[in-house]
Amino acid sequence: MDADVVIAGAGPTGLMLACELRLAGVDVVVVERLAERTGESRAGGIHSRTLEVLDQRGVLDRFLAEGELQPVGHFSGLYVDFDESESRHPYPLMILQSAIERLLEEWATELGVRVRWSSEVSGIRQDESGVTVELGTAETTTPATLRARYLVGCDGGRSTVRKLSGIDFPGTEATMTALIGDVELPDLPEDYVWVRRCPTGDYSAIAFEPGWYRVITSEYDRVPDRDEPVTFEQLRESLVRVAGTDFGMRNPRWISRFTDATRQAARYRAGRVLLAGDAAHIHFPAGGQGLNMGVQDAVNLGWKLASVVRGQAPESLLDSYHAERHPVGERVLHNTRAQSALVRPGAQTDALRDVFGSLMVFDDVNRYLRHLLNALDIRYPVDGDHPLEGRRVPDADLNTSEGPVYVYELLHAARPVLLDLRGSAEVAAAAKGWADRVDLVEARSEDDHWPVPAIGEIPAPTALLIRPDGHVAWATADGAPDASALRTALTTWFGPALQG
């Protein structure tokens, strides 16, 4: 084998997954068809749950240092408020995708991830023991194939890996076209608000550097061929059509196009091949969710794939990746379809936006939309009945014998944590069987109640089992917990107990 896992694509999803696998000691190679990073701005920000995930790995400060926290988010351009009680990181961070990718790549390099540029996946052969990945490569000295136990396609919306593995990508066709460019706009009025609706479409201009703007124009019922090149002249003409002027647009650094085409892979796994990020789902980029979802896919998959590669958990654990993440993808596709309907031009949509906007002042409506965007309310399917089971663990303040700590600090090593908040003999006894792969931490909670988005405050648990992705596998509020339920959860997620 050349590696345990080959990842196709060094975008945000592929890089995050590579880091997760390396943290778990897995040998991983990322193959990327580009010769080097493009520096394209694309995504403009990351939401709460992704900020939490980065905090769980101890690298959040790097991202905070390069971005700017935003006081509000938006659903189809209508403002959504965030709630400080729900998370240590309630606000979205405005940071360009180019910076996110650079920071992830720096972290990956520190962890020993190998990235092979100019290496395009062009063929796949699966058998019982592994996957042979064929590479079209510009370098004659590198082998044209790589052999690994698993291949993960993080190769974007047009994923070659998805097509080669015969995974269907059903969904809906594009009904509009958006052009995007990083340009200078010297004649933009000073009182310009970031987005304007016009009779034939809409346009937005967001400053990202002094004098520089990310301009997006959207026009409806015009869908060019996907392979038609995009030019600066097209962007200028489109801006003139919707805004009546080009605001002196000049010096394009990057021009691209996107649509509201919405599709999702029917399966996230086909044998030894898995899909994550845009390779598994594409949608209208409204409310800034695609990159976030890709990073969260990676964090869900990473520890599971590592456990299977290390031989600790059965291969069937990988099926929980589809079971947990496919419904999350469906929900995002659903809300972005709704958002794309809400931006279409016309008097009917204007009225609909007006009604929708007046509903958003109600707390319940605002909360519902906030959770669609920030993903703090996600609950994976679970058998247990404790309200934390299946949800992301709240980042509570704890006290240990070594001093204060918060829950996410315990997850920096990307290992499962069995958190005992009462010093229970049953929990300590159960933990012994998994001592090689689950960290037992004894602590006390600072607070009697913990905030749980979508539920409210709940009594602090007495013990809980936290997966490396920060989701709760088992929790109890009993003083004398049911050790058999805990053992079942440990076996389900982390494989059988040590012998003896």
Ligand SMILES: Cc1cc2nc3c(=O)[nH]c(=O)nc-3n(C[C@H](O)[C@H](O)[C@H](O)COP(=O)(O)OP(=O)(O)OC[C@H]3O[C@@H](n4cnc5c(N)ncnc54)[C@H](O)[C@@H]3O)c2cc1C
């Ligand atoms: C205008 C716009 C604004 C957006 N704003 C946001 C936002 O604010 N927040 C947000 O969360 N998301 C946003 N998104 C979405 C976000 O950009 C994508 O969801 C994100 O890039 C997906 O990351 P990925 O790593 O899955 O795929 P990609 O970023 O597409 O990366 C895939 C990588 O795979 C490589 N590749 C492709 N084929 C092969 C092959 N055969 N072999 C090897 N390598 C290959 C590609 O070169 C690329 O580097 C926005 C998108 C657009 C267009």
